[in-house]
Amino acid sequence: MIVPLTHVLILAVILFILGLICVLVWRTNIIMMLIGIEIMLNAAILVFIGGANHWGAADGQIFSLMIVAMTSAEVSLALALVVYLHRRKRTVNTDEFNSMKG
């Protein structure tokens, strides 16, 4: 372990909070909200990698790979939704998406 696990966890928490702030601040722009979710998922991956390195077990690395696969599925679906919504309303402003079915 080159650095204490605590420092890795602190870095992960700072990254997670930055992603949370991104989602909260840009809650009218759907693209920036997705970027915030990406930052938060990266913080989760960092926690898994730090734990795997600290305890010398490969499980953490495997689950970080699972998170990467899950993220790619999530992003492809979310961006397909963004394209669909933009085709309907000509905007990515979430305040405009205020009606269901019509």
Added chain:
Amino acid sequence: MEQVLFYILAAVVVIATIFSISEKHAVHAIIYLVTSFFALATIFYLLGAPLVAAFEVIIYAGAIMVLFLFVIMMLDLGHPENVPMPNSRDWWPALLLGAVTLGSLVVLVAGRSPLPAGNPGGITIRDFSVMLFSKYGVAVEIISMQLLFALVGALYLGKRRRSGMRERNGSCGEKTK
């Protein structure tokens, strides 16, 4: 040497992420985020996970961020003057909540004893692969099915529906056809 490198890279990650979330131009935000992901991949390599570092660069920085760029360019969102900027009324609750969480972390870290010593054994790629396909083989299957479902869902959402779309955005829908 590696310790110093870790702290430098951590600073790069945090600063690039701050630039990314405060940038009003979406394309610039994506580029800053790619910088942050490269530094994070190097941190993964330092923490003994070279395979995850490679996947971070290939999938995150290479595929996902390029997908974001494609969507931004396809929908022509690269005009920051058309995007409503968050004002101070949007910033202060987010910063307040983040500061509360960060403050609780600092209190927690300052008041606790050091973590129990771990088991610092190196994880080789061979260990990783054997465990991935033996112990977690079912998880690999489930992830592959999840990717297939995401593909089907994206195809369904991307399909152009004729009825109901035309009267809504008449000429615009015709133009993009």
